[in-house]
Structures are given as C-alpha cells and as structure tokens.
Amino acid sequence: MGILATLTLLFAALTVSADELRLKTGAVHQGVFLELDAKGRLSFQTFEQDEPLKVPTAEISAVTLEKPRSVTFIASQNKKKTLKASWQGMQDGKFTLLLPGETQAKSFQPLQIHKLSAPFDMREFMLLRQKYQEQKSADTEKVGRKAEDMLVAGKATVLYFVSTQTDVASRQGSLLKKLCRDKQRQVECVEVQLNDLQHQTAVVNGLKSLPQFWFYSADGRLAGKLVERFTESDIEKMLKKAIKGRF
Secondary structure, eight states, rough: HHHHHHHHHHHHHHHHHHHEEEETTSOEEEEEEEEEESSEEEEEESSOOSSSEEEEEEEEEEEESOEEEEEEEEEETTTEEEEEEEEEETTTOOOEEOOOTSSSSSEOOOGGEEEOOOOOOOHHHHOOOOOOOHHHHHHHHHTTTOGGGOTTTEEEEEEEEEEEEOOOOOOOOHHHHHHHHHTTTTTEEEEESSSTTHHHHHTTTOOSSSSSEEEEESSSSSSEEEEEEOOOHHHHHHHHHOOOOOO
C-alpha cells in the first residue's frame, strides 16, 4: 500500500473517531474527549483551541461519539477500583457505559462517577485537526460565511480572522485565546482560518488585511474591531467591553 493510500485510510479512521460536545448555550465543539475529573468537569480537546475546554457537566447538553470509546472508569462508591469500560456517550445528563462482563450498557449520573478518562494520541489528533481545518476552509471557500452567522448563542463572541499561513502560536492570537479560555462561560473565541483575502468569507465580510479581531456582545451587537495595528492592551479592553455589553 502506497503512502497516499495509507494517509487516506488514516484520515478516514480519524474522522470516525471525532467526538462532538454540545453545550446548553447552543455552542457545538468537535474534537476529542479526554476525561471527566473528580470535580465533575469534562475535559474536551477541540479542533479550534490549543487548550482543552473544561466544562461542568451541568452545562452540557450532550456528548456524541462516532464510535464507543475505551475508557478507564472509577465509581464514586468504590474509588480504589479502576475498571475498563466502553463509553457510548452522554445525553440528558447521563453517561452510558458498558462495564466488563455486562451485555447491556447502563446509565450513570455524574455524581456516580469519580473519574472517567480515555487515552489520547497527540499525533493522531494533530492530523485530524489539520484535516478538519482544511475541510472547514474548503467548505466555505466558494460561498463564504457572514460574521453574524458565526456568533455563539448566549455568549460574547470574538471572531479571530487569521491566515492559514500565519503562525497559530502568534502572540496576539495566543493572548486572545487564553483570555477567552479564562472566561469560557462568558465568551467564545471563534478562529476563522482563511487561505487568502480572495476567500469568499474574507470577501463577504470586507476583509482587506489579516489578522483581525471582531468583538460581539452576547446579544449579537458589534462592540468593535481591531485591525492591522493594535496592542495586547487593546485586546483586553475590547474583550471586557464585549463581555459587559455596555455600549
């Protein structure tokens, strides 16, 4: 089997293993489930952000898996015993698990679970994220997406328009994403990667340069834009303005 065929099969397998996290705010994230910790927070590595999201289970609508995940499971009633289990997802606040020796899956409330964790392969994840970003850019290249259609319901939103040729670890972009992670209940950073300024998303939004930061309040009003020359202090001030929504 040639290299191209091998990569094609690998990407196909990775696509099957992609997970989806749905929040009660309406936000939807694609990526990979990592764990449910002892504090009842679910860690989920998204394709859009560098650091994992950590979300209380009370804020989650559902976790959908393309296929059951092999996990380690520790029950709250017996924290000294670690079991291997097959996790089939989360719906209506309940985790569905198939335990060793069982023929039928059972539903567990978050309080019944001390910890749930899955193995994480960084190499596979990076390949999958690259494929996801390329596909996302290709899907919108012909028709484009207007800024209003990319806002996250119930939260302030920052649209981060950036070139695919730009270092994803650029200082300003990294600062913005860190600030949004620190206030993830109030604001969401949506990274919009564009091949160039001829991309239809750039055209329909009138972009003449990259990167740009557009800040919106939770009710969808534009708080302001940072274009071309701006400082880290400008980012912090504009983010506070969007979160407060007083303008």
